[in-house]
Amino acid sequence: MSEQQTAHSNKWIIFITVATGTFMALLSASSINVALPIIETEFNASLAGIQWVVTGYLIVISSILPIFGWAGDMTQRKYVIATGFATFGLGALASGLSSSLPSLIVARLLQGLGASMIMANSYAALTAAFPIHQRGQALGMQGSAVALGGISGPAVGGFLMEWLGWRSIFYLVIPFAIIGCIMALIHIPKQTGGNRHKFDLVGAAMLVVMVSSLILALSQWGRPGWSNGEVIFYLLLSLVLAYAFYKWEHHLHAPLVDLKMFQNRVFLNGNLAGLCSFLAISTNTMLLPFYLHRVLDASPKTMGLVLIVFPIMVIMAAPLSGYLSDRYGAPRFAISGMACMTVALLLLAVTATMRALWPIIPALAIFGMGNGMFQSPNNSTTLAVVPVEKHGMAGSIVALMRNFGAVVGTALSVRICDSVSEMYLSSHSAGLLELDAFIRGYQASLLMGAFFAVAGLIFSLSKRKSLIQSKEGT
Secondary structure, eight states: OOOHHHHHHHHHHHHHHHHHHEEEOOOOHHHGGGGGHHHHHHHTOOHHHHHHHHHHHHHHHHHHHHHHHHHHHHHHHHHHHHHHHHHHHHHHHHTTTTTHHHHHHHHHHHHHHHHHHHHHHHHHHHHHHHHHHHHHHHHHHHHHHHHHHHHHHHHHHHHHHHHHHHHHHOOOOOOOOHHHHHHHHHOOOOSOHHHHOOOOHHHHHHHHHHHHHHHHHHHHOOOOOOHHHHHHHHHHHHHHHHHHHHHHHHHHOSSSSSSGGGGSSHHHHHHHHHHHHHHHHHHHHHTHHIIIIISSSEEEEEEEHHHHHHHHHHHHHHHHHHHHHHHHOOHHHHHHHHHHHHHHHHHHHHHHHEEEEHHHHHHHHHHHHHHHHHHHHHHHHHHHHHHHHHHHHHHHHHHHHHHHHHHHHHHHHHHHHHHHHHHHHSTTTTTHHHHHHHHHHHHHHHHHHHHHHHHHHHHHHHHHHHHHHHHOOO
């Protein structure tokens, strides 16, 4: 039996393996947030220090995704994924056993390393395992795993915190890591005929520092303890390294990131559309709970029921969209999904001043449906234009867009909200209440999200045009 036949025969087992890794990584990322106040008290840490439990994890994942995508293409993807599960499990164990904040941060960095190995190769493993007429469905279900990990994290984390303490949040994912490692070793087939090239150490170092600097600058912009000079320094450093990285990779025979992939307008527009989608999503994700709590005085139970609407719609829409896009064409679903996201963000912005719960539910339903419709068709068509031997590299870039958009979008939305709120309070100090100021800031953030969604819609339309031209041979 050939490698491709083996992959197809084990396709659903491979999907479960990859989905387990995605779910595990996102569960760990989202569940830890509810424990941060307790960890801060136990370790007698500052807010500036405790934020690195989350920020460090995200920076490690984002900065090294392309490195492990390259490793999956050049070596054996199954071993990279299996090592990722093992590393993540060890990091979770070390996190649970941590006796100080520095040791917890180091353990979280180890978790991020493992998560990056899995995420960088998940799309490539799925596209290799599934025949072309089922890839959209598989990637759509992978999108459901992403949503499920995000939705279950706060609830699971809160339950474990109440009954077993914050360390149990880390112990919970260890069984997932063990099972995922074993399944990857047994069921993901070996690659054959792949090229082996010397690792680009210089390019890797530049990439890690470049991405880390950019995320640091954008995520810490305006935060206490960070001066404008520090932010500008990291921005300039990332720009200089981006240029140096381009020049270095451009002349290598076997680059760490094949920048020629971006010459394909389908691949370029697909990644830009994906980036815009997560920037748009993040503008509401961080601020909506504060709106529900501060403005509507919603109870924790009510907040949970409201917040669950978005991921439930993603879970429902993503597999269906992937299935239908395999049969009726992916571009129309990606475009329609991004249009729905734009409408939803505008609805949330317009109805924010109503201070009512009922308009939020349908808006979040449209938002989640749109995201579910967009992600899998966009990812499947983006990866389809890349040669199979570069799917790991391409998939890692797609995952990088997701993580980068989530981190930067959250930071920008909070900063925009704070800035607009402060501006209105300073100019209307006698006549504008703090809640009114927050609503103005929240609206500004949502409008920024709608702007990102419109940009994503434009990139999706451009991608569709490029797909049509490639089919016509023009």
